[in-house]
Every structure is written in structure tokens, then in C-alpha cells.
């Protein structure tokens with residue numbers, strides 16, 4: 523069984539257990555900047571094939587529970603209290619994913635210094651930041667240029683929830 527097969531079969535088990543009306547489908551997508559997505563219009567939960575192969579089984583479980591909680595709580599819930607309660611009841615903790623390398627891959631803001639070092643932020647950068655890998659002191663020659671990733675809206679603003687995975691700290 524390949525890693526993707528394992529993700530697919532775990533998705534079938536969890537979706538069968540929690541989305542009992544069976545009207546939701548599972549698929550892989552090609553996203554590189556988010557782990558999972560809950561597409562309400564197509565009633566489809568997708569997981570990035572690129573990230574899925576690097577996830578531990580526990581991470582896979584968390585991503586799936588995160589998306590299933592979206593499917594159960596609806597597009598307007600976003601990552602608000604209803605979604606959080608639903609997710610917690612399913613066994614979603616999210617905490618693990620905040621600290622690991624996956625979390626940084628899923629941060630909505632990605633920046634590069636002139637030397638090409640990559641940086642991640644969860645909040646909108648409001649003041650100039652210089653690359654600490656190029657120089658330990660602020661040096662405007664190393665200022666980071668930030669780009670907001672396209673798939674980082676919250677559910678409130680889009681019918682498909684593009685996920686960075688995680689709980690409250692990632693929702694704004």
C-alpha cells in the first residue's frame with residue numbers, strides 16, 4: 523500500500539464514520555501550499571498529494587478531521603466556535619501541526635529575501651522585516667518581500683475552505 527493509498531483508505535473510514543450521508547467525495551489535489559481543502563460547492567474533501575506523502579499517519583488523521591469538521595459545520599462557520607467545537611468533538615487537536623515544518627508550509631504569507639531565503643508568517647507583515655539568516659541585525663538590503671498565498675482565505679469569504687491546518691492561531 524502506498525502512502526497515498528493509506529491516506530485514501532483512512533479518508534474513506536473517517537468520512538464514512540462522520541459524514542454518514544455519503545454525499546461527500548474524497549480526492550487528492552496538487553496544492554503545495556495547503557494540506558487540505560473542503561469544497562462545499564462540489565461536496566468534496568481533498569488532500570494535497572504532495573504533502574500527504576510527507577505526513578505522518580497522525581498528521582493525515584488531523585488534516586482529515588479538520589476538513590470533515592468543515593463539511594459538518596458548513597461554509598459560514600469558518601474556523602469559528604462552531605467549527606472548533608465540531609472539530610474538537612471529532613478528535614481534532616491541531617496543536618501538533620502548529621509547530622512542525624508543515625505549519626510553516628501552510629502559513630498564508632510567504633516571503634523571500636534578496637538572497638532567496640524563505641520566510642513564513644501567519645499574520646499580515648505590517649512593518650519591514652529583514653532576513654535574519656542573512657544578517658542578525660536589521661539591514662534593509664535584506665528586506666523580505668511578502669506575498670499572500672492565493673489559497674489562504676477563510677471559509678467566510680470563499681465557498682471552498684483552503685486550509686493551512688491548525689486551530690485558532692491560523693485563522694487570521
Ligand SMILES: [Zn+2]
Pocket residue numbers: 635636637638639653654655656657664
Ligand atoms: Zn536571507
Ligand SMILES: [Zn+2]
Pocket residue numbers: 588592601683684685686687
Ligand atoms: Zn480549515
